[in-house]
Amino acid sequence: MILPREFYERDTLTVARELLGQVLVRETPEGTVRGSIVETEAYLGPRDDAAHSYKGKSERVRVQYGPAGCAYIYMIYGMHYCLNITSGPPGVPEVVLIRALEPLSGFELMEKRRGTGKLLNLCSGPGKLCRAFDIGADLYGVDLCRPGSLYLEGGNKPESISSSKRIGIDYAVMTRDMPWRFTAAGNKFLSRPG
Template sequence: MKKLERSFYERATLEVAKDLLGKYMVHEAHDGRTVGKIVEVEAYVGSIDAACHAYKNKYTNRTKIMFGKGGHAYVYLIYGMHYCMNIVTNQESYPEAVLIRALEPIEGLEIMKKRRKAEAILNLCSGPGKLCQAMGITKLQNEMDLCGESMFLLHGERIMPEDIVTTPRINIDYAKEARDYPWRFIIKDNPFVSKGK
């Protein structure tokens, strides 16, 4: 399978979000290689999206990576304990990203189980915090180039439009009208998606 090139990420964020479904995320870590198929994502568009860290183009030390080139990792901590993995999208100066919400484990399952201290395969990557733990993703991967050799995406499987389900995003009730934007995309009937709405 071929690695995704920069041009894949440097497009309109809602398009990239849907096209990420079925792609394989690979992390070559010190304790081994893990691979997961992307089955659930959420799009965030900084200029108009009250749920986005860069809402109204807010530039901070944390959000600066979102203003850079598409195809980089934006990793942050929530609730002081869980990491979330996002992929920066669109062109420079457009602070946009796609949150990876769930993966279907493909390779390195024993490594994932050890990292997660869990046995149930369905539970290994069914949420943004879980998948980061299973894939060995921490703040060390923040700003990493996904066109590099350590963490990257492969073309994987093509998901047809009729097999993509669109819903509002999860756990963003604070975001006013943005909480209703239909910017969450999942692979229809996939058992590995997170337990959300």
């Protein structure tokens, strides 16, 4: 069953924790791939100096001001896409970054897209999972609460969840030490140990 909008309309920190174990599904003419979410990071808009929406509304973050449960996709380093999901009440620009997945199905297609046969390395980072799932700018703003080419299904909650500082945001003086990264404790598919 596709996760309903109500799942995403809650407090962003709760959504970030409860996305762990849910299943990301990408359907393309090449085939379907699935992965269980094992690592997330929460970004809390105007109160979070690491958030893209910290300085207010812009064309880049416009989807964050709409309904929860939509894809916010951007490029880093001019080469890697990152998938975020809008969360919280409408008009509050908060998102959850999907940092890593445990591949569940469509392994050969993921390997082809990533150019590697190493299962542990297929989706162990935001750019890696976007390449393995063929997620790019064309999916910006897609409603993940409806059947389509990208959506989330209910999965299995991990036995234990760890929290830690987010990765790569040392510039964010006010919030860089906040424990807003969540991982399925002990999972071997994380981008970095939890």
